[in-house]
Amino acid sequence: MPRITAARVIVTSPGRNFVTLKIETEAGIYGLGDATLNGRELAVASYLADHVAPCLIGRDAHRIEDIWQFLYKGAYWRRGPVTMPAIAAVDTALWDIKGKIAGLPVYQLLGGASREGVMVYGHANGRTIEETIDNALHYQEQGYKAIRLQSGVPGLASTYGVSKDRYFYEPADADLPTENVWSSEKYLRSVPPLFEAAREALGWDAHLLHDIHHRLTPIEAGRLGKDLEPYRPFWLEDATPAENQANFRLIRQHTTTPLAVGEVFNSIWDAKQLIEEQLIDYIRATVVHAGGLTHLRRIASFADLHNVRTGCHGATDLSPVCMAAALHFGLSVPNFGIQEYMRHTAETDAVFPHAYGFADGLMHPGDQPGLGVDIDEELAARYEYKRAYLPVNRLQDGTMTNW
Numbered sequence: 254m255p256r257i258t259a260a261r262v263i264v265t266s267p268g269r270n271f272v273t274l275k276i277e278t279e280a281g282i283y284g285l286g287d288a289t290l291n292g293r294e295l296a297v298a299s300y301l302a303d304h305v306a307p308c309l310i311g312r313d314a315h316r317i318e319d320i321w322q323f324l325y326k327g328a329y330w331r332r333g334p335v336t337m338p339a340i341a342a343v344d345t346a347l348w349d350i351k352g353k354i355a356g357l358p359v360y361q362l363l364g365g366a367s368r369e370g371v372m373v374y375g376h377a378n379g380r381t382i383e384e385t386i387d388n389a390l391h392y393q394e395q396g397y398k399a400i401r402l403q404s405g406v407p408g409l410a411s412t413y414g415v416s417k418d419r420y421f422y423e424p425a426d427a428d429l430p431t432e433n434v435w436s437s438e439k440y441l442r443s444v445p446p447l448f449e450a451a452r453e454a455l456g457w458d459a460h461l462l463h464d465i466h467h468r469l470t471p472i473e474a475g476r477l478g479k480d481l482e483p484y485r486p487f488w489l490e491d492a493t494p495a496e497n498q499a500n501f502r503l504i505r506q507h508t509t510t511p512l513a514v515g516e517v518f519n520s521i522w523d524a525k526q527l528i529e530e531q532l533i534d535y536i537r538a539t540v541v542h543a544g545g546l547t548h549l550r551r552i553a554s555f556a557d558l559h560n561v562r563t564g565c566h567g568a569t570d571l572s573p574v575c576m577a578a579a580l581h582f583g584l585s586v587p588n589f590g591i592q593e594y595m596r597h598t599a600e601t602d603a604v605f606p607h608a609y610g611f612a613d614g615l616m617h618p619g620d621q622p623g624l625g626v627d628i629d630e631e632l633a634a635r636y637e638y639k640r641a642y643l644p645v646n647r648l649q650d651g652t653m654t655n656w
């Protein structure tokens with residue numbers, strides 16, 4: 254049996270912070286797992302190093318399910334955004350090890366490929382509609398079949414999703430949280446003209462997506478969904494906060510625009526009602542924040558029963574280790590919908606050499622045994638952790654709201 258001999262936490266910041274778990278076995282085979290929780294990275298690093306790693310030593314690395322249950326049930330304190338990325342990192346690293354021992358890419362262990370590749374969506378954004386459309390055309394030229402559109406809102410100094418760079422978007426940028434100002438009224442007026450212009454410029458074959466980033470009330474989201482129906486969006490994401498899952502009933506009553514939610518979910522319980530009542534069309538839970546491949550597969554199987562497809566989160570704060578795992582998952586899962594792909598910087602890619610690649614709008618995890626992603630520890634050590642926070646949001650009268 255491949256006995257676990259070490260579990261080390263590597264914190265590195267090649268352009269942004271990442272927390273990686275490296276599990277080593279007696280035979281010298283190791284596996285990697287992503288444990289990055291944007292803006293709260295060190296909490297997960299400590300949870301892993303101080304509380305999880307000591308329990309792993311000596312265990313059989315092949316017993317993925319048993320170790321998952323041990324860490325979930327054994328902590329007594331279940332779920333949560335710190336615990337679940339820690340469990341996810343262990344789980345992902347164990348799938349990596351199993352694949353390496355078997356000499357097979359992880360997607361083969363998950364049942365094999367269900368499709369030729371994983372359709373991904375790129376991020377087009379700009380300060381104005383014209384700039385956003387211009388960027389979207391660049392994505393289309395590169396072969397993207399699906400593009401997320403985010404544009405600046407007239408009258409607001411900054412808004413979610415609008416970056417300084419055409420390809421790289423990094424919202425966590427300050428030593429202390431940056432304060433933004435938000436107006437739902439101004440925003441609601443700005444999105445329909447964006448979609449109208451996008452359909453005109455990009456045609457009707459392109460899948461067009463949009464992220465509300467939890468900023469609307471359910472009835473406002475219902476109105477936006479209705480206003481966008483003529484432009485047939487692929488989805489409206491994170492319409493409203495989903496702690497109260499019943500909120501989505503109100504949105505559903507008012508629009509047929511497909512809904513996606515779940516990037517902040519960390520377990521199947523966050524989505525139970527949403528899925529059972531078919532209040533959403535796509536579940537955004539992902540490998541790192543929702544308990545690893547083992548738990549994500551459980552969520553996807555449950556979603557499949559209710560016609561909900563996957564649409565995993567894939568922002569830059571999810572490391573290439575998570576991206577690789579997401580692609581193995583996306584290639585194999587029967588009810589795959591789409592995968593987000595926000596490309597990493599060259600510095601990040603150099604620290605995490607990987608086998609996955611993009612062609613004609615689809616990504617493939619590659620056929621290396623395991624996940625097909627590694628970490629250059631020497632290079633990683635050159636990038637020290639830098640504290641960074643996500644921004645916060647206030648309404649124009651100063652009231653705190655969702656970012």
Ligand SMILES: O=C(O)C(=O)C[C@H](O)[C@H](O)CO
Pocket residue numbers: 291424464466516566567568569570593643
């Ligand atoms: O990718 C998305 O849809 C996001 O909303 C990105 C999030 O803001 C980001 O992952 C927060 O860390």
